[in-house]
Amino acid sequence: MKTNSSMTLYHKDYNKKTRLDEWIRYPIENVMWQGGEGASINKGYDKANDITVFIPYNKNKELENVPFSIGDIILKGNIDDNITKQSDLKVNNYNITTIIDNNYGSSEMKHIQLGAK
Secondary structure, eight states: OOOOEEEEEEEEEEETTTTEEEEEEEEEEEEEEEEOSOOOTTTHHHHHTOEEEEEEGGGOGGGGGOOOOTTOEEEESOOOOOOSSGGGOOSOOEEEEEEEEEOOSSTTTOEEEEEEO
């Protein structure tokens, strides 16, 4: 699978001790990022901003340790910011709406597919 970018995942985790949500950052290299800002006559403005990200297993050995969840934040590129809330992010960010684990077939085809808005 060809890749064109890197991405950063912010996974929300509830800290029982402090009773606050914490955002844990996971940089992920070698992803295929499709979509983003724009307008489309066929899809309308809302759908034109949707993105799909394909993360191949064979280029990301650490995927077993990355907890993807609906509602997590993803950004294009490697972002170093630590955040306490989503509005802390100054660049375009998206919330995960679908997670599909395509862990079958040849090693070149195995991947995780994320949909986000």
